[in-house]
Amino acid sequence: MKLAIDAMSGDLGSSIVVEACRSFLEKNKTDELYVVGKIEELEALKEYQQVTLIDARETFEMTENILAIRRKKESSLVKAMMLARNNEVDGVLSCGNTGAYYACAMLFLKRIKGIDKSCLMATIPTLNDKGVCMLDVGANAENTAEQLVQFAIMGNVYAKNVRHIQKPKVALLNIGSEDHKGDEIHKETYQSLKELQQIDFVGNIEGKEILKGDVDVIVTDGFTGNVTLKTIEGVALSMMSALKDGFMSSTRTKLGAVMSKPVLKNLKNKFDPAGVGGALMMGFVKPVVKAHGASDAKAFESAMNLAFNMIETNVVDKMKVGLNESGIR
Amino acid sequence: MKLAIDAMSGDLGSSIVVEACRSFLEKNKTDELYVVGKIEELEALKEYQQVTLIDARETFEMTENILAIRRKKESSLVKAMMLARNNEVDGVLSCGNTGAYYACAMLFLKRIKGIDKSCLMATIPTLNDKGVCMLDVGANAENTAEQLVQFAIMGNVYAKNVRHIQKPKVALLNIGSEDHKGDEIHKETYQSLKELQQIDFVGNIEGKEILKGDVDVIVTDGFTGNVTLKTIEGVALSMMSALKDGFMSSTRTKLGAVMSKPVLKNLKNKFDPAGVGGALMMGFVKPVVKAHGASDAKAFESAMNLAFNMIETNVVDKMKVGLNESGIR
Incomplete structure (x- = not known):
């Protein structure tokens, strides 16, 4: 090769x-x-x-x-x-x-x-360390339902073959868990994914569930995916920065920081966007x-x-x- | 009253x-x-x-x-x-x-x-403790450029009068900072907001900038806003949970947690979604x-x-x- x-x-x-x-x-x-x-x-x-x-x-x-x-x-x-x-x-x-x-x-x-459209896929770190693939995270400014279904197929093949997940759980990023949620494109995508036998479609996923790691592939349009990925990065960085400032605020907390070093290092490794390691052009x-x-x-x-x-x-x-x-x- | x-x-x-x-x-x-x-x-x-x-x-x-x-x-x-x-x-x-x-x-x-459309506005906690108003965070599954402009006007009036910010900085949530970024609706909204003299439009804002607190009002469609708000909540909760688990992992880190209590409490207060305190129907x-x-x-x-x-x-x-x-x- x-x-x-x-x-x-x-x-x-x-x-x-x-x-x-x-x-x-x-x-x-x-x-x-x-x-x-x-x-x-x-x-x-x-x-x-x-x-x-x-x-x-x-x-x-x-x-x-x-x-x-x-x-x-x-x-x-x-x-x-x-x-x-x-x-x-x-x-x-x-x-x-x-x-x-x-x-x-x-x-x-x-x-x-x-x-129809190529896209960008990122692997986002999760709480349970499994990681979740999300696509599209920003190659396209808008996508059709057909394109989202194509993303699902590609993400599924990737998770199965490269990440060795036998039956990847595929979810659609949406504004609620029920099947009638979202705009027309997301409703149509939901129905198409439900009928697609080759994937294990587990339904809609909301923003608050992404980092839990319960699903393996998250399908989204490039606009939503890009804002979401950058929001994850921004919140993680902001919280790390607030933690750092907090620890510097008194002698007690400085000592606390020394004692807590393994925790903080682990947290940084877990959620550091730099650890995500780039993206794939799909x-x-x-x-x-x-x-x-x-x-x-x-x-x-x-x-x-x-x-x-x-x-x-x-x-x-x-x-x-x-x-x-x-x-x- | x-x-x-x-x-x-x-x-x-x-x-x-x-x-x-x-x-x-x-x-x-x-x-x-x-x-x-x-x-x-x-x-x-x-x-x-x-x-x-x-x-x-x-x-x-x-x-x-x-x-x-x-x-x-x-x-x-x-x-x-x-x-x-x-x-x-x-x-x-x-x-x-x-x-x-x-x-x-x-x-x-x-x-x-x-x-044309009512919407939901949330005030999101920021690193600099100023907080930022974001609207729509989920009342609508999709919005037109005209509606986004209406949201900007309402958010601006609110920030000025209720939050006493003399000249609120208003930004549009988008997938890049340049004016040509985003789908047609966001490009059109950008141009309209630029021409709207009553607001101080500071351009596009990306997901990673939201919590910095550099702007006062973030305008977005209900779909993107809802996913973004829930993602912020989810990342904050996941990080707090990872921190908690980390501190429980050894005697050293348990001691570290005791020393670090003010920091952790402060972080929780700062980013706890429950602290956001609801929303306004605008x-x-x-x-x-x-x-x-x-x-x-x-x-x-x-x-x-x-x-x-x-x-x-x-x-x-x-x-x-x-x-x-x-x-x-």
Whole structure:
């Protein structure tokens, strides 16, 4: 299996990518890595037979307008994506700007037949540590009921094959648990999901239930999903910040903070949005994985493993089967 | 000024309402209270000249279908609302089921001229303790751009007059800060709000910024607002629960919890959804205030003061002026 890796787009530069690749290659002697970046920074990977280095002189900055990606043909991001487009690799990995990366996939990769709109999926940490996949978290500003059903099929295939959940519980994010809740699109989606035999549709889920971890896949339109994901991040950060300020307020509480260190560290690990580890671009003919911009070598290596996991388990083909069975295409 | 009070619908029964009324009447010698409930439970209020007691034998249970309110003519909730409808009072207060209460207002009260859709407004606690008003948080499953503009006008009048913020910062909840973000409705709303001279429109706000408290009024459609409000509640509760579990995990952390008690208590007070204290039904010709279902006497008394504050500052008339100036009606 072959993975294209954009080595230049993360906050910490190419060194963490080099480190991650070396660690990966210690354990894996068959898969191939196509590493794209400034070749002089990737010297240390030359010795590996499994590595192909591709020089790219341009980088795409976090601050650039994402549409500028069209003109960045020499960037590591576009060059990595072109490898996938030309079938030289089976998947793509980058920790670059989500918007630019997604725009780049939209420009150069085909969508799976039967998928009207590609989307973004995030795995959100939950209280019970199982995590829940939510899609779309912001690729689209609005979606139809048909598109939401397609998201459900993709999320279900992913949870089953990549997360090894035998019978993933799929829920629709809505404003109440009853089937008549929501606008017309959500009512229609509810009915379609209820009839879709290939998924275990457990009904509507409300915002207050998301972090409980009782369901495995949450289907939502890109507008609601984006506001919800960012709200989760914002509340978690605000509470951590309020905790920190509180602990600094007196000698007693400073001592308390020392005693409570394991609790606070655990809470931070549990809910830190940076721990979510990026997102997946769903609906393209090849796996497109986004590692978190602030990834260190360890986080980047797990993103590599995730990408290979998606390639190995043929999720894209299984999504096609799911779409076929649903009668959508 | 006259306020109708539903004494029966809270979780803690009529006793907290009686206690709140007595405390209120100690301080206030002019305003009149129309207290609706089982008259034998309200005996203690008989001695006050400012109180009119109205007997109501039925109550509306939290578990009942909200549409059953149509048939509950003898309930304290409907009887209190009818006093407002018949112009015998200037406002209504209840801590009953939000859905039933809202349905009841829709059935029996007129909307302000120029308001297409009434809505629900909540005041959300923020990191800087200022709080932020968000509307609509769930009365409508979908809204038009015109309706969102009407919500902005109402929220602005409320923040200015009742919360005494001279120049409230009004923002639109959206999926990005730039003006081209969102679906057609949000793009159109953005442009209309930008042109609306009576408000200080500060642009789009993302989910992660809500709790920072940098803005005073957040305008959103009922679907997004409901999911967002419930997500805030859910994340806050989940984090408090994870903290609690963490502190219970070892002797060290149990000791840490004792040392950290003021911090934890403060955090709970700051973000406890129960502390939000209910919601306002906006867009009706009289103030309709909902106290939290679990209100104690103190919380209920502050809801009484809020209701009188809204009556005294003539927010409804000022909303009419705002709508007139906007050229909407």
